[in-house]
Amino acid sequence: MEYNFRSIEQKWQKYWYENKIYSTNNNSNLPKYYVLDMFPYPSGSGLHVGHPLGYIASDIISRYKRAKGFNVLHPMGFDSFGLPAEQYAIKTGQHPKVTTEKNIVRFKDQLNKLGLSYDWDREIKTSDSEYYKWTQWIFLKLYNSYFDKKENKAKNISELRIPDSLTKSEKNYFIDSKRLAYLDTIDVNWCEELGTVLANEEVIGGLSERGGFPVVRRPMKQWVMRITEYADRLIEDLDGLDWPDSIKASQKNWIGKSTGAEITFQIDDNNTIDVFTTRPDTIFGATYLVIAPEHPILKDIITNEQSEEIEDYCKNTLLKSDLERQENQKNKTGVFTGAYAINPLTEQKIPIWISDYVLYGYGTGAIMAVPAHDERDFEFAKKFNLRIIKVIKSDQDCYSGEGEIINSSNYNGLMSEDFKNIITTYLEKNKAAKKTTNYKLRDWVFTRQRYWGEPIPILHADEGTVGLDEKDLPLKLPEVDSYLPTSDGLSPLARNSEWKSVNINGKNFIRETNTMPQWAGSCWYYLRFLDPKNNDSFASKKNISYWMPVDLYIGGAEHAVLHLLYSRFWHKVLFDLGYVNTPEPFKKLVNQGMILGNSAFIYRKIDGKSYVSAEIASKYKTQRIHVDINYVNEKNELELELLKNNNSEFLNASFEFKDKFYVDREVEKMSKSKYNVVNPDDICEKYGTDTLRLYEMFLGPLEQSKPWNTAGISGVHNFLKKFWKLYFDSDSNLLVKDTDPSEISMKSLHKCIKKVSDDIESFSFNTAVSAMMILVNELTSQKCRSRNILEPLILIIYPFAPHISEEIWENLGNKKSIVYSKYPDFIDSYLQDNTKIYPVSINGKLKHKIELSLDLTKDQIEARILSDETILEKLNGIEPKRIIIVPGKIINFVI
């Protein structure tokens, strides 16, 4: 019998699912291991070969850890609130719930086909009211907490000390201003096209992260999360985490902590202006000030003759989108206000300008400009002919590094690092400065004007806001007649006026109609997996203390700042309030690389109807367009008939080529619109899931991105066939015998056990697969039939290729499902080989090899090699200056 992967895989997937083989017990004396995948958004297009990479890796770890005696939690769920379903709903009128459900069924089916060992009893969906009940509950916890700066942690709002002198409404106002989730009118990133606001993290270069639509700044009333209070802790706690350096770096970068000083500049008797600087040591070179056009002090200081010009400039700035503002980087603009400030050290009058290169949202919205030591200031000063004074020794016109202080009265000769502290202390004494820390991180704008998200459990009344009572959760998402925002820019939920107004004890309230952002549900889902059916709390204390933290979290690097920062923040709040027992949620993080597509391009002539082959395309004016990779063979030849028959737009087009029509290739992200998607189902159909799993692991290091390429897939498929043939002959007779294994086979086996288990622990799956291939090849050529070898072999391969392993295991007469079996222990003695082939070199150049016992001492080795004829011949009578002997490694003569 041949290795019939189709029936084997079907059989075992069914068996695992029906018998709940992978359901996990919360009560166990075994050590725990929590392996988590970043759960997917169930998009309409299903899985492609890129998705499974991380899932397969985490599955291998789970199976391996189970076999090593851990109680493993390996759950899966769906991040099912989100924009695509809503946009589809706007287009088609179909309820997002319906399309989402449909997609989830498809996803689950595809996931199961990959042979993943999820505990489906713990499946969660963020759009489930039983789930978002607790998302809302956490929101209320944030709403009902404040940040105690002294203790550097969140506390319940009832512990907040309120000054007695306040009136009742002032007290309310005071409390509201301290909440971790608070309402504020702020300049937000408004995306007209999406009809919603976006968090800073969701805006990339002035365009929306999703869709790439323009974003403008606009003041709006929004719910905001006080994540900035956690900035320091979010940076500090990164140190203890086993995460990739790149992720840690981008989080630190995003939080953007910088320390410096706020220095006060006197303008006139009534007005002063504070600037933030990280370089107080350059203050003697500050020759002008620049303030942001939005700065409120502006109206108090402009002179009459400048007012018109300033007004124009400010108006223009407001009209610009972020993108347009960024385009001005090379060509700075600005206007003189007519006012002057006094440099507190030189006591000179320096002009005050406005310019949009100073951002109102960062620092104090005003800077002291030191053109000799800051490139932006330098450009600005050159353009507007402002004074430039060097205060640090350097040959360059504009030098932003550290160095020796010059032109700074009696401070000359100091080094700038020292001067920084000296001058700040001096200014502090004179009440002209204070040490400050600034962050790039802004508070998290938490509301979205959308339908398909968690409703915010808040009621509005004339005198302020009230959080919903816990017993009234979940606040379910109401039906609406249309999923579009209302004409006055309100969220779609405002369309349901019946739902919107509530009467409680005779008092009228209006519900909050905005919803939470997509990130809300994924901020804490790892906690719900611990206890998904719990009705009394988001998870029981007992389960939390048993399972947390997540030992291994696998997912894409695209969530480096967004998801991972937000969920760390929520986790820390829950930690402060005593609901979780660890300060950090994810102990180890691994980013799987992306699997890229190998796109194909053809060239269309500008006339629009004829196409030319790639090698002659440069002769014409052409457009480059994607063509489906399914119509291209390995030699980059386009199969025209296939293309024409499947796409009507090519049916009557003309094609120009020499003997074959060639395409161009390029590696890029897999996506439907690029026609380069490879569906894992096709691979499973042709080679089987076990082959796909092995191949994705064999392709290269997990963290590395790589193009999908099926060229080598036959290699791993052959490996499985060879593995099968170790156990069965062509007539399906079992070959395994209860004979004593040969010493050499035992050595090979144990070498492999060591290598594979070390490799799995260090996520080096590609080399683990190689080690298994070597063993199977060796056992084949050794004609090994011994059960004592062939049984452990199944267990080694099992985490990678579970279906075939289960099948062989059963055929050997073992209890059903390997999951109950132990990973073989590595026995040290089988590895011990008492001899070693030493390379013998002269001045580092390899000259000879010699086999020696490892027991020999250095002196014995020396005596031995000096009596070796071949070596003496190589030395050719030359007396070595030194002989370097590293036991077990090398012998080197220095002559």
Add this chain to the structure above:
RNA sequence: GCUGAAGUGGUGGAAUUGGUAGACACGUUGGACUUAAAAUCCAAUGGAUAGUAAUAUCCGUGCGGGUUCAAGUCCCGCCUUCAGUACCA
């Protein structure tokens, strides 16, 4: 610009704390078995030179230096690619 990662055969990729490159796989070539093909098995496979041959010698890990008995690995200076980020004072 800044941050992070990476540059090794025709290809994907291996190489412990520096220890004497190219594991494993694909591909290619040759052979066996077949009427033939597929499948399977065996062998060779970084480059150059010399030799009938076993073999020997030299060159080889992006480029240029350096440290060392010994460098893909460490140090200095560059180049290239990818990813993230950017008027953050």
